[in-house]
Amino acid sequence: MDEGRLGKVLFSTAPWRSRFRQQRHTAAAPPPPVEERPPGVGLEPFAVKPEEPAPEGVAQLRVVRKRIGGEIVFGVSGSCCCSRLPFHAPPEHGRPGLALATLMARDAKAGGVAPAETLHAMRAWSESKGPLVRWLNRLRGHHPDLHLVIWDDTDFDIPWELLWLRPSPADGVAGGWLGAEVSVSRRTTLDSEYARPMDDLRCEGEIVGYVDEADAHIAADLILLQEFGLRRFPTLRGLLGHLEQAGLPLAMVYVACHGEYATEGFRYRLGGVPLGELSGHILTRLTDAGGLVFLNACHSGRLIIEERFNDQTLRGFVKVFLASGAAGLIGTTGAVGTHTAKEVARSILEHLRRDPDTPVPQALRDYRRALVPAGLPPIDDIEANRRLLRTLYTFMYVYYGSPQTTVAFEAGAP
Numbered sequence: 001m002d003e004g005r006l007g008k009v010l011f012s013t014a015p016w017r018s019r020f021r022q023q024r025h026t027a028a029a030p031p032p033p034v035e036e037r038p039p040g041v042g043l044e045p046f047a048v049k050p051e052e053p054a055p056e057g058v059a060q061l062r063v064v065r066k067r068i069g070g071e072i073v074f075g076v077s078g079s080c081c082c083s084r085l086p087f088h089a090p091p092e093h094g095r096p097g098l099a100l101a102t103l104m105a106r107d108a109k110a111g112g113v114a115p116a117e118t119l120h121a122m123r124a125w126s127e128s129k130g131p132l133v134r135w136l137n138r139l140r141g142h143h144p145d146l147h148l149v150i151w152d153d154t155d156f157d158i159p160w161e162l163l164w165l166r167p168s169p170a171d172g173v174a175g176g177w178l179g180a181e182v183s184v185s186r187r188t189t190l191d192s193e194y195a196r197p198m199d200d201l202r203c204e205g206e207i208v209g210y211v212d213e214a215d216a217h218i219a220a221d222l223i224l225l226q227e228f229g230l231r232r233f234p235t236l237r238g239l240l241g242h243l244e245q246a247g248l249p250l251a252m253v254y255v256a257c258h259g260e261y262a263t264e265g266f267r268y269r270l271g272g273v274p275l276g277e278l279s280g281h282i283l284t285r286l287t288d289a290g291g292l293v294f295l296n297a298c299h300s301g302r303l304i305i306e307e308r309f310n311d312q313t314l315r316g317f318v319k320v321f322l323a324s325g326a327a328g329l330i331g332t333t334g335a336v337g338t339h340t341a342k343e344v345a346r347s348i349l350e351h352l353r354r355d356p357d358t359p360v361p362q363a364l365r366d367y368r369r370a371l372v373p374a375g376l377p378p379i380d381d382i383e384a385n386r387r388l389l390r391t392l393y394t395f396m397y398v399y400y401g402s403p404q405t406t407v408a409f410e411a412g413a414p
């Protein structure tokens, strides 16, 4: 999306294997007991599998589809070292119409609204998610540097990073947007023996990629990536063909091109390559070498359910790379402005180069946090909406993978 068009809109299932290198909050006060609440509709007991203990300060939120009566809703349950969120799937967890791809569409006919309206809508929607928000606030109070893994197996397109966490004086935390307050890693179910465990993963080595030079705005990424020592492939198919071969360790796979979204795998395309050609395919070099995958393209981080397969299985470019063994992936949940895309890539990559021990999702959190406004303006404040557009775009970049994935760029530089 071109920012200049704003005026038209007005405005793997592998277990945790190791503990973190640093336990930052070992002196924290003992956790308060989990609040016991009367069961709601669809409430079921929640058990943490004993073979999957999460490291301290890493919480997991599980989100699944659940049929309640005639309606499909999402059910949530959560676990952390200090407390659990019991499974609940009440009627107020119906499928929301809050996909950022729709709300941030370039015109109103496609569902686009002003950025300020999106934020007001997210705060209003979050209000009815009380048990979840209270649990997250309790964790924020207990773990000031909380990492949250969101394992969402629905196709509801919920922009979790924009869940509004109301202020909680009892927990000692101010209000804020989840993705700006907490280091968020998304996770998706991977039925793959090649997927990497949710572990301390260090990406170090070569940087390979594809940048679409036919688009002058996207081609500008090349200048930045060449600073990082990019080994460039002239086509996306050329890059994918290379990744099918075994090779040396990878710091990063970088792709900047156009993306086209559809809920049918042969119409959902990245750089002209349909998802349907890649689903179920293993990219051997990622299995051998890991690496962070950065898909700087519209819709690259979305997951679809292919209706004709009737298998309730999520598919997407995210899964192709993670199922092959990528250590993490940054993608987008909608159409992002080319200028913003370049800016986000530069900010994130420079942050990671400056501090190679910063986990990738934490770098994203810091970047979003720096752009969050102090208050919410009226929805028809055109100037405020212009500023918020950039903020909202940064929330459209989401991270999948281990919460502790780090990247060492210097080793890949020439």
Ligand SMILES: [Zn+2]
Binding pocket: 056, 057, 058, 080, 081, 082, 083, 139, 142, 143
């Ligand atoms: Zn905890």
